[in-house]
Every structure is written in C-alpha cells, then in structure tokens.
Amino acid sequence: MSGVVGIISGKDCKENLFYATDYHSHLGTSFGGLAISDGRSTAKKIHSIARVQFKSRFAEDIDFINMHGNAGIGVISDRDTQPLIMRLKFGEYAICGAGYIDNQDELAKKLIDEGIVFSEMPNGKVNQIELAAKLINKGKTLVDGIEYMHRHIDGSMSLLLLGKEGVYAARDKYGRTPLVLAERNGDKIVVSETCSYKNLSFETKKYLGPGEIVFLSSKETKQLRKPNDILQLCTFLFVYAGFPASEYEGKNVEEFREISGRIIAKHDSVEVDFVAGIADSGTAYAHGYSHESGVPVKIPLLKYTPGWARSYVPPAQETRDLIALMKQITADVLIKGQRMVITEDSIVRGTQLKNFLLVKLWNSGAREVHVRPACPALMFPCKFLYSTRQLDELFARRIIKQFHGKHIENVEPYLDLDSPDYRKMINAMEKDLNVTSLRYQRLEDMMTTTGLPAESLCTYCWTGKTVR
Ligand code: SF4
Incomplete structure (x- = not known):
C-alpha cells in the first residue's frame, strides 16, 4: 500500500x-x-x-x-x-x-x-x-x-x-x-x-x-x-491494512474492528469455549466478539513479532508462507479439546490460514474451529493499490473456479448470501480449509461499521463495482 x-x-x-x-x-x-x-x-x-x-x-x-x-x-x-x-x-x-x-x-x-x-x-x-x-x-x-x-x-x-x-x-x-x-x-x-x-x-x-x-x-x-x-476511501484500511491507532476521515480503526467483532457475534449462534483473534489485526475483532457474546477471549496462537514482516506484503509466496509458518506459535494447553471461534481480518489467498494456522490448531488437539473473517469473501484483485493481482490468488475465486472449470466473469450469485450458489461456495470453502464452520461478515455490516457514508467507500475487491 x-x-x-x-x-x-x-x-x-x-x-x-x-x-x-x-x-x-x-x-x-x-x-x-x-x-x-x-x-x-x-x-x-x-x-x-x-x-x-x-x-x-x-x-x-x-x-x-x-x-x-x-x-x-x-x-x-x-x-x-x-x-x-x-x-x-x-x-x-x-x-x-x-x-x-x-x-x-x-x-x-x-x-x-x-x-x-x-x-x-x-x-x-x-x-x-x-x-x-x-x-x-x-x-x-x-x-x-x-x-x-x-x-x-x-x-x-x-x-x-x-x-x-x-x-x-x-x-x-x-x-x-x-x-x-x-x-x-x-x-x-x-x-x-x-x-x-x-x-x-x-x-x-x-x-x-x-x-x-x-x-x-x-x-x-x-x-x-x-x-x-x-x-472512495479504501475500506481495507479499516479491515486490515491500517494501524489501529489511526483515523481515516475521523474514524478510528481499532473502534471499527471492535464493533465489527460485536456484529459478527450478534449474527453467530455457535457454542464455543473461547474466541481468539489471529494477531495482530484479528485481535480487536475477538475482543468485540467477546464483549457482545460473553464468550471469553483466549490467546492460543502467540505471535513472535520481533524481526518478522507482515505476511500480506512480501511479494514472494514462499516468503509469505515462511513468515506465516514461523510467526505464530501455539499454546497447546489452551487448545486441546476446546471449541473455538477464530476471528481473522480477511481471507485473501487462504493458504496461510489453511496450511499453517488451522493445521497448528488441529495438531494441538482443537475440537471445533469456527472461522469468522471480518469482511466478505474477496472476489476481485485490487487495481488501485499494490496488492493481489490475479484471480487465482483469491481463495473465493479458486473455489468458484473448481465449480466451473474456469474463472467466470459474473460472480453475482456468489455475492448473494441467500443464494444456493453462495451456500455451495461456503460449504466448499469449509471443506477446503478443514474448518467446522466459516461465516463471513456481511458487506452492509462492514460498511456501516466504518461510520462513513456507504457511497464514500471503495468496496471494489468485494463487489467488483467502482467509481472511476
Ligand atoms: S479494491 Fe478498494 S477497498 Fe479493496 S483494497 Fe483496493 S482500494 Fe481497498
């Protein structure tokens, strides 16, 4: 960015x-x-x-x-x-x-x-x-x-x-x-x-x-x-990229994340033993979830920060994967036999979540893992900032490609939360990630939580719609 x-x-x-x-x-x-x-x-x-x-x-x-x-x-x-x-x-x-x-x-x-x-x-x-x-x-x-x-x-x-x-x-x-x-x-x-x-x-x-x-x-x-x-302010600044103490158009990032977590909890009905955020950006969402639901927060994944860059930014996949593998260390005693909600800012490629973080939780004896990203499924590579560039890089697009044998242009059915196609996509994602359940934040909820008028937010990477 x-x-x-x-x-x-x-x-x-x-x-x-x-x-x-x-x-x-x-x-x-x-x-x-x-x-x-x-x-x-x-x-x-x-x-x-x-x-x-x-x-x-x-x-x-x-x-x-x-x-x-x-x-x-x-x-x-x-x-x-x-x-x-x-x-x-x-x-x-x-x-x-x-x-x-x-x-x-x-x-x-x-x-x-x-x-x-x-x-x-x-x-x-x-x-x-x-x-x-x-x-x-x-x-x-x-x-x-x-x-x-x-x-x-x-x-x-x-x-x-x-x-x-x-x-x-x-x-x-x-x-x-x-x-x-x-x-x-x-x-x-x-x-x-x-x-x-x-x-x-x-x-x-x-x-x-x-x-x-x-x-x-x-x-x-x-x-x-x-x-x-x-x-058309980048909404992803609130979701992930921005530092929590920052304000955009007068709206604070940490507050956005805390309220987002509350909204995720409001729509959730799973019974779990604790909620945990994937550090750093996922943490505030977990606190919001906990404040709303009364489910305690625990930190079963400890981030060893010194010396490691943010895994979203380095261009080489191997570098990102290495960082994801090495940064998070499990506290096994907190995980064994437990049912947990994991809050995450977003799922971009999904590879680190699937191959490293979730594997670590299952290997440490987790009983149920419910993943709750704080934004909808990312469907379109951003063309306004240096970010994902290919459809194949996006987890949701790779799943949809499996259904059609190729990338399709019209993904509208997969954006409609009430459509059978959306449910089919979520089911396939749950299977692919190997999680007990997956539920994305709704677009409207994400936008409302910013406290800014909907028309002032860029949401291209979720909707494919933009002002140019
Ligand atoms: S498409 Fe818009 S909201 Fe998404 S990352 Fe790019 S600028 Fe931000």
Missing part, C-alpha cells in the same frame, strides 16, 4: 521525519526513503527494508545523519524505490507517493514512443513515481500536471513533492489512500497514517479531500486545488 510523510519545521525536521516515516512501516516492506531540503539543495537516501527494518537501516546511516533541513518527505514503499529527485519543467522536486497505476505499461509505452526516457525499470516495469512525475511534467503548471496525471492513470496515486519552496501534498482523485494535515506550534506535517504523529505532539487539522492539493511552507498553508465531490 505504501505510506508517505511530508514535514515543514521551524527547526531541523530530520528526527520528526524519521519517526513519522517509521510509524508507516506496517504499510510496506520493500523500500524506505527520506529526502530533506535545506532550501538550497535536497538530499535523499533510500534503503531496502525487505530484511532489515526502516529504523535500523536509517538510524546508523552516516548519509542520513548528515542530512539537515527544515523540510522533508519520507516514504515506506511496497514496491518502488522512492523518493525520486526529478527535474520537472516547474523545478526540481523530490517525489514520493502511495498508490498503484494499473495501466502503467500502456502509459509508459506511450511516453517512450514520444521519446521520453525512463531511468528506473526494475524487472521491465517502470517506477510508478517516475511515471507519475513524467505525466505531471505534461501539465502547464504543477497543479495542472497533477490533474493531468490523475486523469490518465487507472488506479490511484497520492503524492508528496518536496521543492525548495516547500511541500506539495496531492491526494488521489478519489481519495482511496488518505492524506492528513496536522500542526504543532507552527510546524506542519502531512501523512498517510494519523498514528504517525500522535507521539510527536502534532494535532490533526484537516483530512485532505479526494483530489485536493495543498502547499505547505513555513509561511503559509495554501489550498491549490479544491477536493472533488466523490470519495
């Missing part, structure tokens, strides 16, 4: 930029990058964070230690190396972003055919930040260029640009990824995750609207482009 930070400070911004960027580490495991401007020149540093955490990489980096200035941007990136320093026709900017350009190949080809050169092409793919910058460069002004970029990309892209004059923050045209402005005694910070500035004593000032562009400097905060009317 990636997360970004931009900062303007009355003093050297380095330390605050470092911590605020680090607080986005749950959003990516590929690269961490920082750029700092002293008003005359901009220095940047990028590190791979695939195996070594952002903090460790930068804390002892002599180049970073020597970077000083009052304005900076930082990024935790799930795919591209960033920030990039690009000389546009409007000036020189360090640029970073959060999003995904689904039509990147087509756009890159068009630009290359026009004679535009791309410097960064790892694995034959353009760097999306470079692509975004080259599209921006086609505008008459910086703002016009950002609008041009938004008009031409399929997907989403929220960007920060650091120039000599200050920081430009431009939220994606439908606001799928957040950008939030906060202040502290004249200092300004703009971030993806509000949790990133809470310990730095900044206070939230404004959630940028979809497509909104603001300029930040020590002298002013200026709106350069008004927000669009249509918001």
